[in-house]
Amino acid sequence: MPKGSNSHSRLIEVTPPVERAFLVAVDTGKDSGWTAQESLAELAQLAATAGAEVVGAEWQNRRHVDPNWYVGKGKAEEMVAAKRETGLTLVVADDELSPNQQKGLESLLGVKVLDRSGLILDIFAQHARTHEGRLQVELAQLEYQLPRLTRLWTHLSRTQGGIGSRGPGETQLETDRRIIRDKIKKLKERVENVRRQRETAARSRDRRLMPTVAIVGYTNAGKSSMLNALFGQEAARAENALFVTLDPTSRSVKLGDGQSVVVTDTVGFIHKLPHTLVDAFRATLEEVNRADVLLEVVDAADKHAPEHRATVQQVLDDLGAGDKPRLLVYNKADLVDPAAADGALQAPVIAGSVLASALTGYGMDTLRMRLAALLADLWEEVDVSLPYSEGELLSRVRERGTVDIGYRARDVRVRGRVTPSLASELRAAAFGRAAR
Numbered sequence: 307m308p309k310g311s312n313s314h315s316r317l318i319e320v321t322p323p324v325e326r327a328f329l330v331a332v333d334t335g336k337d338s339g340w341t342a343q344e345s346l347a348e349l350a351q352l353a354a355t356a357g358a359e360v361v362g363a364e365w366q367n368r369r370h371v372d373p374n375w376y377v378g379k380g381k382a383e384e385m386v387a388a389k390r391e392t393g394l395t396l397v398v399a400d401d402e403l404s405p406n407q408q409k410g411l412e413s414l415l416g417v418k419v420l421d422r423s424g425l426i427l428d429i430f431a432q433h434a435r436t437h438e439g440r441l442q443v444e445l446a447q448l449e450y451q452l453p454r455l456t457r458l459w460t461h462l463s464r465t466q467g468g469i470g471s472r473g474p475g476e477t478q479l480e481t482d483r484r485i486i487r488d489k490i491k492k493l494k495e496r497v498e499n500v501r502r503q504r505e506t507a508a509r510s511r512d513r514r515l516m517p518t519v520a521i522v523g524y525t526n527a528g529k530s531s532m533l534n535a536l537f538g539q540e541a542a543r544a545e546n547a548l549f550v551t552l553d554p555t556s557r558s559v560k561l562g563d564g565q566s567v568v569v570t571d572t573v574g575f576i577h578k579l580p581h582t583l584v585d586a587f588r589a590t591l592e593e594v595n596r597a598d599v600l601l602e603v604v605d606a607a608d609k610h611a612p613e614h615r616a617t618v619q620q621v622l623d624d625l626g627a628g629d630k631p632r633l634l635v636y637n638k639a640d641l642v643d644p645a646a647a648d649g650a651l652q653a654p655v656i657a658g659s660v661l662a663s664a665l666t667g668y669g670m671d672t673l674r675m676r677l678a679a680l681l682a683d684l685w686e687e688v689d690v691s692l693p694y695s696e697g698e699l700l701s702r703v704r705e706r707g708t709v710d711i712g713y714r715a716r717d718v719r720v721r722g723r724v725t726p727s728l729a730s731e732l733r734a735a736a737f738g739r740a741a742r
Contacts, residue, residue, distance in 0.1 A: 325418075326393055327358035330385065331365040331400035332377055339613040340577065342367075342400070348577060349400050349422060356429050361392040365400075374410045376403055382414055389415055398425055401578070405454045423450060423580035430583065438500050445493040446586035452486050455479060497586070504592065516558065516706075517567045517681050517725060520597035522622065524614035525574030527605040528637040531664035533557060533571040536674070554593050561678040570597070575621045577613070584624060594627045598725070599680055606636035606661065633680050634659035635673055640666050686729040690736035691717045699735055703728065 329349050333342035342365035350360045366381050375382040376399050388394065396418050397411060403421040411419045420428075427447050434440045521529045537557045556570040570593045584591070594600065602618060604611050622628040639646035639653070640663040646653075649667025653660060660676055662669030688709070692700065693716075700718060703709055709722030720732060 323395075325358045325396045326361045327353045327396045327398050328361055328385065328388060328392060328394040329353065329363040329398050329400065330377055330381075331363075332371045333365055333367045334369060334371065335367075339610070339616070344610070345400050345577065349398060349425075352422070352425050352429065353398055356425055356432070358396060358398075361394055362388055364388070371401065371407075373404070373406065375414065376401070376407045376411065382411070385415060389417065396420065398422070402580070408454065422578050423582070426576065426580055426583065441493060441496055441500065442586045445490065445497060446580070446582040448486050448490050448493065449582045449586070450580065452483065452490070455482055455486070501588075501592065517565075517599070518597045519559075519567050519569045519599050519601050519677065519681075520594045521569065521571045521601045521603060522594060522618060523574060523603035524605065524608075524618060525576045527574065527603045527608075527614070528664050529574060529603045530555075530571050532601070532603050532635070532637060532662075533569055535664040535667065535670050536569055556593075561674045561681075565678055565681075567677070567681065569601070575618050577617050579617070579621060584621060588625070591625055594622065594625055594630075597627075597630065598684060599677065600627070600630050600632040601677065602632055602634050603637050604634065605638050607638045607641035611636075631680060631684060633673075633676055635669075636661045637664055639663040639668055682723075684726060685723040686726055687722070688724055688729050688732050689719075689721045690732050691719050692732070692735055693717055696735050699731065703732070 329346050331342040331346050331349070337345065346363050346365060350363065353360050364377075364381065364385065366377050368378060372378050372382075377385070385397070394417060397415060397420070399407075399411075399419070399421045401421060402423045403411075403419070408419050408421070427443070427450055430439075430443045431447065434443045521533055523529050533555065536559045554570050554572050556568050558566050559569045560566050572591060572593055573587055600622075602615070604615060608614065619628060622630075636659060639661045643661070645651055646661070646663045646668040647666055649663070649670070651668060653662055653669030653672045655672060655676060660669055660673045662673050664670070685708075691714075696718075700711065700720070703720055703724060704711065707720075707722055707724035707728060709720050709724065712719040712721075724732065
């Protein structure tokens with residue numbers, strides 16, 4: 307050992323340099339309500355959330371995206387000059403790139419190229435906290451990477467030349483594809499297990515007859531803050547950032563007059579949300595399908611609120627939950643109405659929607675009242691006769707329904723209003739008695 311050397315090695319943490327991101331978009335006129343500049347502003351937020359420094363942005367009006375470089379050839383050459391001026395180390399396109407477009411831009415610029423989908427997947431990977439969340443993100447990433455594998459193996463042709471090198475390259479590529487397909491298959495099986503576990507938990511919850519409310523909305527609209535305000539203390543992490551919540555959080559919330567509901571905060575939606583994410587998170591998003599009522603949270607201060615609502619509606623339609631009963635709440639009222647800074651003031655109900663502020667508490671009492679009324683409207687009238695052997699069911703009816711119970715010689719008559727799930731259970735029990 308050389309003199310003066312230290313036999314004990316030390317691990318030194320090296321912080322990777324911040325990536326300098328350059329953003330690019332093509333405006334084909336097909337994105338209703340959004341200009342390329344506005345979409346790039348949101349993309350800049352996403353890039354910052356991922357940890358990049360945005361050093362520039364360009365957009366171009368074209369009838370169609372270029373099949374080779376996404377932008378036109380002239381604009382692509384301008385980006386070469388922008389690289390010298392800004393020192394960019396990453397290019398992010400606002401639309402999903404084909405493998406050919408991604409490879410073309412990387413070859414031209416000599417830097418890593420991502421599209422909006424890849425960027426969102428990276429943010430999800432950073433924010434996934436639970437085992438379930440990490441499973442779903444990994445599945446989405448693998449499904450996103452599979453058609454893009456060709457570009458990962460370009461080093462084979464560079465190092466070995468053309469003729470005579472195609473066999474090993476193709477063999478390695480096919481091997482890699484097979485490995486990823488196997489991983490996808492196994493992950494889908496594990497995600498399906500998660501779905502079944504959630505279904506079992508949901509059935510158990512239904513047995514307790516707790517009405518359910520799922521909070522939905524655009525990312526950063528304040529969904530987690532709304533759950534915390536309804537619950538009365540911090541139940542979900544709330545930050546002024548995109549995609550803070552990936553894993554659903556459920557809490558029992560009191561609405562008044564002894565009525566309690568289970569409220570679940572769900573992952574936020576965003577413009578051009580990758581389909582791979584919707585598919586991968588379907589097990590989580592089924593909480594939306596199972597809910598009795600949706601609470602749609604909208605940022606009242608955002609000028610793109612109508613476009614955000616259209617995005618939310620599209621994802622809900624994809625999930626088969628677009629027609630569910632819904633209460634609309636415009637959050638962040640304190641940013642648009644000075645009176646909303648006083649949480650003690652009563653908030654108005656405008657066209658069936660509630661103006662509220664999860665931060666100050668303004669409108670929260672009105673929101674609870676409207677939720678309770680909406681859930682009550684869903685209750686059904688029943689008039690059934692049950693045998694005395696249905697004691698456990700009768701106990702739950704007394705606890706969760708508004709009913710009159712009459713005890714007779716051979717049976718018990720139940721009249722009143724109950725939740726739809728309880729009404730079905732009562733009718734099934736009454737039918738079973740009649741069938742005997």
